[in-house]
Amino acid sequence: MSSVLTIRNLSKRYGHIQAVNDVSFEVERESVFGILGPNGSGKTTTLGIVLDVIKSDVGSYSWFDSERHTNDIKRRVGAILETPNFYPYLSGHKNLKIVADIKGVPYSKITTVLDKVSLLGRKDSRFKEYSLGMKQRLAIASALLSDPEVLVLDEPTNGLDPEGIRQIRDLIKQIASEGKTIILASHLLDEVEKVCTHVGILKSGNLLKYGNVNEILSEEVLLEVATDNLAALKAAIAEYPSLSLIDEVNGKLSVKSLDPALNATTLNKSLLEKGIVLNHLVSKKSSLEDQFLKIVKGK
Amino acid sequence: MLKLFKIEWSKLLQSRSFRVLLGIYIVVYTLFLLVLSSMFDRFSSDVLNEVVKNIDYNPFTFPDIWILTAYFAQPFTLLAAIIVIVLVVNEFDFRTARQHIIDGLTRWEFVLGKFITVVTISVIVTVLIFLLGSFTGLMKDTGTSPTGYGISLSYFIAFFVRTVGLLTFAMFLAMWIKRTGVTILIFIVLHLGLFAAIVRNRLDATIGDALPMGTFNRLIRLFRPDDSIIQNYEQLKLTDMILIAPTGQFVVSLIYIAAFVGLSYVVIRRNDLK
Numbered sequence: 001m002s003s004v005l006t007i008r009n010l011s012k013r014y015g016h017i018q019a020v021n022d023v024s025f026e027v028e029r030e031s032v033f034g035i036l037g038p039n040g041s042g043k044t045t046t047l048g049i050v051l052d053v054i055k056s057d058v059g060s061y062s063w064f065d066s067e068r069h070t071n072d073i074k075r076r077v078g079a080i081l082e083t084p085n086f087y088p089y090l091s092g093h094k095n096l097k098i099v100a101d102i103k104g105v106p107y108s109k110i111t112t113v114l115d116k117v118s119l120l121g122r123k124d125s126r127f128k129e130y131s132l133g134m135k136q137r138l139a140i141a142s143a144l145l146s147d148p149e150v151l152v153l154d155e156p157t158n159g160l161d162p163e164g165i166r167q168i169r170d171l172i173k174q175i176a177s178e179g180k181t182i183i184l185a186s187h188l189l190d191e192v193e194k195v196c197t198h199v200g201i202l203k204s205g206n207l208l209k210y211g212n213v214n215e216i217l218s219e220e221v222l223l224e225v226a227t228d229n230l231a232a233l234k235a236a237i238a239e240y241p242s243l244s245l246i247d248e249v250n251g252k253l254s255v256k257s258l259d260p261a262l263n264a265t266t267l268n269k270s271l272l273e274k275g276i277v278l279n280h281l282v283s284k285k286s287s288l289e290d291q292f293l294k295i296v297k298g299k
Numbered sequence: 300m301l302k303l304f305k306i307e308w309s310k311l312l313q314s315r316s317f318r319v320l321l322g323i324y325i326v327v328y329t330l331f332l333l334v335l336s337s338m339f340d341r342f343s344s345d346v347l348n349e350v351v352k353n354i355d356y357n358p359f360t361f362p363d364i365w366i367l368t369a370y371f372a373q374p375f376t377l378l379a380a381i382i383v384i385v386l387v388v389n390e391f392d393f394r395t396a397r398q399h400i401i402d403g404l405t406r407w408e409f410v411l412g413k414f415i416t417v418v419t420i421s422v423i424v425t426v427l428i429f430l431l432g433s434f435t436g437l438m439k440d441t442g443t444s445p446t447g448y449g450i451s452l453s454y455f456i457a458f459f460v461r462t463v464g465l466l467t468f469a470m471f472l473a474m475w476i477k478r479t480g481v482t483i484l485i486f487i488v489l490h491l492g493l494f495a496a497i498v499r500n501r502l503d504a505t506i507g508d509a510l511p512m513g514t515f516n517r518l519i520r521l522f523r524p525d526d527s528i529i530q531n532y533e534q535l536k537l538t539d540m541i542l543i544a545p546t547g548q549f550v551v552s553l554i555y556i557a558a559f560v561g562l563s564y565v566v567i568r569r570n571d572l573k
Binding site: 048051052053054055071074075079080081082083085086087088089090094097098099101102103104142 | 302305306309310313314315389393394395397398399400401402403404405571572573
């Protein structure tokens with residue numbers, strides 16, 4: 001599969017803060033690539049660099065394996081960075097006319113994209129009168145105007161109500177199903193888990209991990225256990241080589257099992273034989289969220 | 300170019316600050332001209348008859364009215380400059396400058412687009428003062444011959460170049476500072492020629508006059524005592540005291556304008572668009 005975006009050793013420093021530190025990754029065609037990280041982890045800076053509005057200190061990037069970032073390439077990439085950026089005093093339709101002029105797209109396309117994001121009925125309202133969800137949808141419409149191969153979205157559901165979040169998510173899935181590559185920055189794991197095929201995890205400017213969502217979302221078993229004598233339980237768990245203690249919350253221990261044979265049933269039985277009676281036992285699969293928190297906390 | 304003009308024009312036309320400030324400009328300047336001319340009427344009937352020989356002379360008739368209009372409109376350039384500053388800073392506040400670059404506008408096109416706005420506003424303002432001058436002239440003119448309408452085009456060219464110069468400078472400041480209030484304040488201080496005046500008085504008059512603001516502001520100016528042009532004080536008309544700069548100064552003005560456009564590009568190119 002050919003690469004849509006290649007990033008090599010990008011670094012960017014703002015004064016004392018290393019916003020992006022030696023980040024390299026590749027986005028494959030027709031994938032939905034999630035850039036995941038808490039606020040301030042360097043997601044927007046990374047996207048800003050590859051979108052030609054922020055200058056990197058070190059490193060390089062290339063779209064479609066092309067050496068130069070020409071206007072032609074910009075037309076093949078539809079992007080929004082952070083908030084939707086439009087003239088508040090102009091209507092949605094007039095705002096898109098300006099974008100169409102810049103991208104060299106006929107005005108007839110405006111109706112098509114507005115229809116796609118269900119904004120056709122409100123096209124003549126001023127941008128500032130739009131709800132946040134409508135603003136986000138207008139931004140997506142604007143990004144879709146030149147029928148780009150790649151869509152870059154930065155926190156597209158930020159600040160939206162559940163309905164708005166669902167609308168945007170359905171829209172992203174629909175666009176992805178049309179064979180477009182999507183690069184999505186988000187601090188919401190749930191979002192990435194639901195729509196992305198690939199994920200890169202950023203923390204404090206460092207790319208901690210990146211790859212297929214299924215690979216990162218491993219099949220390992222997580223157990224949550226509790227008992228009256230927590231110290232004895234901890235000691236007992238330490239005796240199992242395939243178990244590791246991950247977390248302790250409200251007197252409950254989160255334990256990871258690397259041995260599939262050691263599950264809730266067998267552990268319960270085994271602990272009982274050691275004289276430890278559990279008063280709480282939950283078995284769950286490690287979700288991306290746990291993975292994410294583990295990766296972020298671990299380093 | 301046409302594409303950029305189209306983009307900028309649609310932004311300009313719907314901008315409330317543009318409409319409001321243009322409205323203020325028209326109203327205030329019309330009032331100003333009317334008050335000035337009625338003051339002159341009173342003044343001339345009471346005092347001027349005693350002092351000046353050519354009693355028939357009224358500068359509020361054609362063609363002198365155009366010279367007066369062009370001269371007195373100069374301080375109002377500040378309003379046009381505020382429009383430019385607001386429009387430029389808006390691009391950063393709304394983050395539309397950044398979005399435009401993402402969408403495929405080059406940084407140079409962005410600067411050029413704003414310079415087109417500057418020229419457009421300058422044309423509008425110049426046409427406006429011409430119309431307001433004509434309006435005042437028609438009100439005052441009691442049926443003199445149409446030959447009197449021979450328009451002093453050079454004054455309008457000077458006014459236009461001066462306006463483009465000052466507004467380009469305002470554009471550059473706005474792109475550099477990216478804040479409306481501070482930019483307007485700095486523009487006022489420099490536009491009044493305070494800096495040029497200090498240089499003029501403390502260092503050297505020629506240097507002060509050669510600075511950008513000094514150059515723009517003296518394209519149309521009142522005579523100074525050392526101007527030898529005025530010889531016959533007997534037949535002095537009010538408009539004789541308003542002088543137009545030599546061609547060389549226009550050339551220097553154009554060079555300054557090009558330099559400010561270039562500097563704007565340097566500023567936009569060097570900094571991240573946050």
